[in-house]
Amino acid sequence: MTVKHARISPKKALRVLSRHEVNRLKDATQSGLHEVFKRCAYAVLNCGSQSDDYVADRDDYNEFDIQIIQLDRGIVLDLFNAPDDAFVDGELIYGIREHLFAVLRDIVYTHDEIINNTKFITSNESSDQEESEQLTNIVFHILRNANVLRYGESSGLVICWGGHSISREEYDYSKRVGYQLGLRGMDVGTGCGPGAMKGPMKGATIGHAKQHNKTGRYVGITEPGIIAAESPNPIVNELVILPDIEKRLEAFVRCCHGIIVFPGGAGTAEEIQYLLGILLHPKNKDIPFPVIFSGPESAREYFTQIDAFIGTTLGKEAQEKYQIIIDDPAQVSIEMNKGIQKVTQFRRENSDAFYFNWMLNIDKEFQTPFIPTHENMGKLNLNEHQEPHILAANLRRAFSGIVAGNVKEEGILEVRAKGPFKLHGDASIIEPMGKLLESMVKQQRMKLPGSHYVPCYEIVS
Template sequence: MKYDVIDTQISPEGRLDVLSKAEVNKLLDTSQGGLYSIFRNCSLAALNCGSPIDSGKELLERYQGFDISIIQRERGIKLEVKGAPTDAFVDGKMIKGIQEHLFAVLRDVIFVSDEITDNPKFDAGTSEGITDSVFHILRNANVLRPLSNPHLVVCWGGHSISNAEYNYTKEVGYQLGLRGLDICTGCGPGAMKGPMKGATIGHAKQRITGGRYLGLSEPGIIAAESPNPIVNDLVILPDIEKRLEAFVRTGHGIVVFPGGAGTAEEILYLLGILMHPDNAQLPFPLIFTGPASAADYFNQIDDFVGITLGPEAQRRYKIIIDDPALVSQEMQAGIKEVREYRKSKGDAYYFNWLLRIDHEFQKPFVPTHVNMRNLHLQRDQPPHLLAANLRRAFSGVVAGNVKDQGIRAIEQYGLFEIHGDASIMEPMDALLAAFVAQHRMKLPGTVYKPCYRIVK
């Protein structure tokens, strides 16, 4: 099937506008060590805003003729785009927000390559080195705001949610916006777009003109969760682990809406961190919320957490059903505690240095068939480390569902096998089955084909 496309040239506006010859050569290098592939794929994802596609493989195959290159001019650079999706344009002109996103992709791909990867300054073998690299990526993107009080709320949730759940995320965002709180999400559709959309109305009513809508993504997921155009600060982290760390370092509280395997991964990541003994006294408001129809969903999540990680993990969050105003009030009160705590400890408001993140949560996990089969999902380990391995298991399911590399691996080698104690595997199997039954593993109207097999 042929899809309508547009060719164009665009100039940067307030973003990266000059490049060295070496950087240009890197970006156009199609060899294994070059940056062209990652730059092209992330750029196509940014241009695919608003599309219902939630498969990285499908997106790349649909627009095989897409190409993006850099033109060096006397006044600076331009991007030449060929075969771009028409949804990125209005009357033949690229939407401003999408144009900004393209240059954010360019900025982050260049910075990570030049300043982070293989730089001995950032020791990937230590927790401190990885945290420092996350800080520098965020600082380079100019998203750390040192002269403001804590007010950034991270919102997690699925891209495949019902209309009732999507409208609820907008209402929560609206209530947060009325209270002057800014929004950070994974930048895609569904529960990542709704809170931002609601907050824009709340900010407008309060005459807040500098509302922040921060979107954090990574190359593996961006094609399946194309950035929505409300995002006014987009950052591409190099992998899912650094993306997750960026959320918890920059955010002052987190609201979790209904979602699927990706949302479960995020929940396990955060709970595992908060359960570390060094974080026992650290305030971090965490609220699970949704409309009345989502009550059973959060009961299932709560049961799974209780069975696998125990009551200590359950004490780290509140569940609020069908009350957007209360969610916002509780979050505002929790952020006030965060402010007082960091003030007393001399910690930055804009980056949570005091939060202890075990190296097990930071090491990049590649969900190959061997790595998925060898995950340590037994109870002979501290709960926070079990959470780290459960997080990896759900990360693999996400990869097999929507990421290009993961989908191709499943097609070539068959289903991922996930092994572990029966007391862990049975509730995990039940939770994933519930996600499938509720259409949380794929967009509504499509048939979900499992990418995994639970082995008890």
């Protein structure tokens, strides 16, 4: 069911746009922004969907449209054939309204103030370090524009990673962890979708409410390529859209004070490889960064497999970068709180900002967008004779390509046209990866429950 027409005005975020910005957002050509805006807006409105396949929903999507109307008093949005789950008694849900205008804010800002701004463009003579610093500056500016960076606030922001396709038991467990975090005054950030991204936020709202904490933060960080599969849940009260997955991942680690990883699929494996690759860099050796893997008793085997894969590919040093806590939400929260206290003390001693981790070194290897084509996936260096943090960067790209083939439009279409991605490498790397992926398929962690999964990859040892 859809709502044929609705006119929406902002309550607080982004009240005015220039004529140039409005024209760009109406422009449906390749250089215009209308398609990007429409796709993200549809995902926000479609948050009640039980599908994670944007291509399969194409008919519903094609019937939907969104137009910007510029009035003397500001702007309004005209919605046509919007999903009716976004409305209550004919009125758009308040949180979804705010998400729509957050989408508008970030798309306009990124394209007009970042992509087309010469101060963020490096020259051919720029060093890798200079380019890396500019990419970090882009992440900082987008987060600052979205008011995610809060100067003077002392509560810790805990990022929670995990799959959108998890069991009810795992979802309930993530809620219990979020509840314990909320009781201890910590805020929660996630990829803002369903499953392990929604559960911690839902739990934290209860924990915050019991402590009469009316300023609880539920930060959702996403990007246009993934938003259709992981639509922002309405609990999110601070939504920000980064231009690509690499900047999204950097935003997670720069603005948080610790990370909890729940069970998940290829996307969670990508996030783990990204994080461990950064923490394994020699320049980051002494920077405290609490990381906890956690789930209910039924997830013990999952984390045993993840831990074994990390030990086999990246070594013991990587395993020392995290704790594994099974079936104990209170202990997870206690250990995270201890870790955040160490982070706070370290940043005070080193005059680093509490709201943005400037000291963390992130190489260009982790910042350069990876395009998951068959050629690029086939050329990945998945050999054991390289620095662990570089191997982690390449493993991250491999998992990223699988995520694209699972849920991103361009990846799905690429696989449908040319067959599965082929991954080559040393047997010591590629075979454990194949076993890990196979276990994720068996545990139904690659697609939402009820969906038939056809692998988008092929392991070639």
